[in-house]
Amino acid sequence: MFAASVAYIWQREEKWDWLAHAAAEVAVLFSMVVLLTGMIWARKAWGMWWTWSPRLTFSLVLWLLYLAYLVVRPTIESAERRAMVCAVYGIIAFLDVPLVYFSTKLMLDMHPSSVDLAPAMQVTMSFWFAPVLMLCAGLIRVRYLIARAGLEAVDADASASRRAVGTSGGGA
Amino acid sequence: MSGARAIAALASKDLRIETRSREMVTLVAMLGVLVVVVLALGLGPEAAGPRAAAILWVAYLFSGVICFEKTMQVERQDDALAALLLAPVDRGQIYLAKLLANLVLMTGTGLVITVAGVLFFRFDLAAWGFAGVMALGLIGFAAVGTLFSACSSSSRLGGGVLPLLVFPLCLPLILASTQMVLAMHEPERTVSGGYGVLVAFDIVFLAAGWLAFEFLLEP
Incomplete structure (x- = not known):
């Protein structure tokens, strides 16, 4: 961020x-x-x-x-x-x-202040880091794409309504 | 105009407006005293002692955000800010001038609030140590508050946005200074590095405010 x-x-x-x-x-x-x-x-x-x-x-x-x-x-x-x-x-x-x-x-x-983990717990924890980081990156990516799609939809709406105004103006 | 003279001119302008109207200082000091009284009534005499530092902080925070908001609002009347931005003065200097004016005003109201706190909470100041800690705390608070006061007009909430942005940022200051005041009164408790946190906060946010102010300032 x-x-x-x-x-x-x-x-x-x-x-x-x-x-x-x-x-x-x-x-x-x-x-x-x-x-x-x-x-x-x-x-x-x-x-x-x-x-x-x-x-x-x-x-x-x-x-x-x-x-x-x-x-x-x-x-x-x-x-x-x-x-x-x-x-x-x-x-x-x-x-x-x-x-x-x-x-x-x-x-x-x-x-x-510091914990000595048993070896088995260390392995579990380091394996756990990867999926959590991936989940984090994935969620950020999804939210980012949603924001971009939202803006594209607004743009498309605006240009569609401009076109509609243009054609109705031309007809009159 | 040299930097220091520009800052002095801008800050003295704000303070002159305040000494002539005396609107804000009265309002802010009154509010601070009210906060102390409400908490004193609610908590009773058991809350006496060094823990009252937290209560003083609540009063400083609320009166502080009103200070920041008001010194900035002066510029929004009659488009004064547009004129200020046209003046050949660096935006960073405008920030420092506003900060200086805010600090003078907050010191005044802070004194009133602290006296009220000492009276109601039978609070032993341990004088210089307390004054030093609170002064460092207020400088950091004013540095953050003055910076974000520049953007409160862009939000629908207006001045209401200021406490939302500033209070969470100032939590380390409050935490460090209340712990240090507690340690001054309880010899068995040791706090090392408290001044370090306060000084680091002040330096970081004075520099950040000075650099970032121009991005937030807008008529």
Whole structure:
């Protein structure tokens, strides 16, 4: 999303804006999955839904950052303006991520700081990375294609109605 | 006109408008005090102590976004912004001038809010440490707020968009400064690198605001 935002400011092409939007949607979705599954696990393991541990706080703040992007985006009507504001916010939010990380480090921790996984678990985890990354890339791609198809449909509509006006004008 | 003089001229213009009308400072300080009073009533005397730093932050945040919105709104009246953009001044300097005006206004209202907080929450400031942490926090908050105040007119929500964009971005500041204030009062708790986070936040977003302001500024 950061890369797409920088690319938009640089080249001012709509496609980068669509890509950034698609990436933000997927980021919100994935961090929501992390938060929800983490909460269910914490309920079982620690007996409570939520604690203010650094890691949970970090995921929550990330989720809020990108959710704000999605909430503000549709309220800006001009497409060019929307793309620009969103691109700047995308960059600023990305710069915020390491700061969020280091500020949560200041809190008292409940999570283990490092875990030695059993070899079998390591294998499972590294195999798990590939499909999740593919799912992530696939979802971004689908959202991007939907945005492009939407704009093409609007363009086709507009030119069709222009043609209709043209022929009726010619007939009269 | 040299950079520093342009910034001083623009910032003093904003502050002069404010000293003559005194509209915003009164409104913002009043709002901040109201936030503190509402929280003091709701939480009761048990909330006393260093945890009141979070309550002060709530008041700073709400009064801050009104500050940012108002100093930008001045430019939207009578197309003043169009004239400002025509002036031979770098957009980055306009940003710094607005930031300076916002910081002066926020320091004034922040003092009122802090005094109210100290009174209601029997809050021991641990004076200089607290002032330093909050000053660094407010600089970072103003850097982000001033940047996004430039785009609030493009949204249907108007000024309502500002807290949505600025509050999530400022969470690391609030987290770091409240943890540090807690650590000042509880010797058994150690916080290392808190100042690092605050200073890094300020530097990153002052630079980002200075560079990105021109992309967001529009009549």
